[in-house]
Amino acid sequence: MVKPAARGYLAFVLHAHLPFVRHPEHPAFLEERWLYEAIAECYLPLLLRFRRLRADGIPFRLTMSVSPTLLAMLRDDLLRERFIRHLMVLEELARAEMHRRPEPHVRYLAGVQLERLSELHALWDEVRGDVPGAWAELEREGFLDLWTCAATHAVLPLLTYCPEALRAQVGVAVQHHREQFGVAPRGFWLPECAYEPGLEEVLADHGLRCFVVDTHAIEHGSVVPRWGVYAPVFCPNGVAAFGRDPESSRQVWSAESGYPGDPWYRDFYRDIGFDLPLADLGPAAHPDGIRVATGIKYHRITERGSDRKEWYEPRVASERVLEHAGHFLLHRTSQVQWLAGALDRPPLIVAPYDAELFGHWWYEGPEFIEQVFRLLHAGGHDLEPITPLEYLRRHPVNQVQVPAASSWGAGGYNYVWLEGTNAWIYRHLHLAADDMTRLARAWPRPDPLTRRALCQAARELLLAQSSDWAFIMMTRTSVDFAVRRVKAHLARFRRLARGIDAGRIDAAWLAELESRDNLFPNLDYRMYA
Structure with missing residues (x-):
């Protein structure tokens, strides 16, 4: 039919x-x-x-x-290895919770969580972590x-x-x-x-x-x-x-x-990572003693704006x-x-x-x-x-229009990423982008080491331009981390640019950067030319 x-x-x-x-x-x-x-x-x-x-x-x-x-x-071997360790730690935590909690319903919820984590682990293995x-x-x-x-x-x-x-x-x-x-x-x-x-x-x-x-x-x-x-x-x-x-x-x-x-x-916020003694979290606890969410949660939202949470x-x-x-x-x-x-x-x-x-x-x-x-x-x-x-x-025929300048988020016109707490970053990003363009045009046929430095400079600039850093500053969550990221990537870019201009590139330091910020391995700096 x-x-x-x-x-x-x-x-x-x-x-x-x-x-x-x-x-x-x-x-x-x-x-x-x-x-x-x-x-x-x-x-x-x-x-x-x-x-x-x-x-x-x-x-x-x-x-x-x-x-x-x-x-x-998602394709990085180190991060995939660390993820599966993270998942196995959570499985062990849920298993421990099943056996030690006195409340029958909490033991049931811990079992549900363990079953879910095991199912996800099996799926990860089935797709070979890809x-x-x-x-x-x-x-x-x-x-x-x-x-x-x-x-x-x-x-x-x-x-x-x-x-x-x-x-x-x-x-x-x-x-x-x-x-x-x-x-x-x-x-x-x-x-x-x-x-x-x-x-x-x-x-x-x-x-x-x-x-x-x-x-x-x-x-x-x-x-x-x-x-x-x-x-x-x-x-x-x-x-x-x-x-x-x-x-x-x-x-x-x-x-x-x-x-x-x-x-x-x-409930998203009520997590055993904040409720249990650190000793009970075992390897799921952060080694520095920082309280972090585990993803194992036993409560429902219950009432908006209330601290009272039911199972x-x-x-x-x-x-x-x-x-x-x-x-x-x-x-x-x-x-x-x-x-x-x-x-x-x-x-x-x-x-x-x-x-x-x-x-x-x-x-x-x-x-x-x-x-x-x-x-x-x-x-x-x-x-x-x-x-x-x-x-x-x-439907290949549609009306012709130039959409209006816009964004989603509060205000609807890029306000979230360009307001008082984060506007300072753009003058630095603009100067670095101009400098990257200058470098790309100045070095059409560089030697291998200079080419590596030019490509890494482009990576550092790209990473500094991420919208996430401005968003985090505006929402006042991990502000110190976001500020450090912008400043670190721009500082690396500046040091690379100075080394390229002076013909004195620190090869060991460059290799360290390439190992840490290793995304886009086939990036071609000449996109900026």
């Missing part, structure tokens, strides 16, 4: 990104835990759900952008569409003063994606959804066909959008811009009314997931049914999110994604899952 054509499309876009943090000189560097937590709580759980859908013959379609810095870390390779397999089979992002997640409108720096962020990203996945990317995630007219020219130069912007970029574009954000627009050069649907974002993102705040969902109930939480998945699709169906009569094609709901929301911040998030696709496959929702690139193949 042929299913009737859906009246609308749903395009999930998950953006996976972490800043590059790799410290081989430290056996337990605190910020490296960001990666281990993301693998254990987000990337592996999502992969597990994707593979379950595939095994059950459910034709899910989803776009996933993977930042080059994250991709480099999560990007497993994503690539799903792309080849038609389930995922993998995009790239700026090389180090720089806010691109803040680089347009230096076209060479902008080109390098895009060019290095495309090259790295091609090297790691074996195919060139066709879609591009703009870091922080930050757009400025003219960026599409750089994307087109690198073979990229589309990107996502926030709602107001389309609403306030050069012409009134005929279909709002429910169909893409073509920039004058033919690159497509897809606008974020505000309703689907609000239902998942909103701190007040979003699904992750449901009182039956697991987590996994079965009730799964029931709530199914209810929320149905509620999400009911509202998307209502949207497309209301819009269908006004458009000359099925309306498109674009739902972009940070991938780390699903599993890390919202423990039940991967299950929510799975249930949405299961319910879609079961029928009755008048929606078809699709990717932006697939949409363009079906």
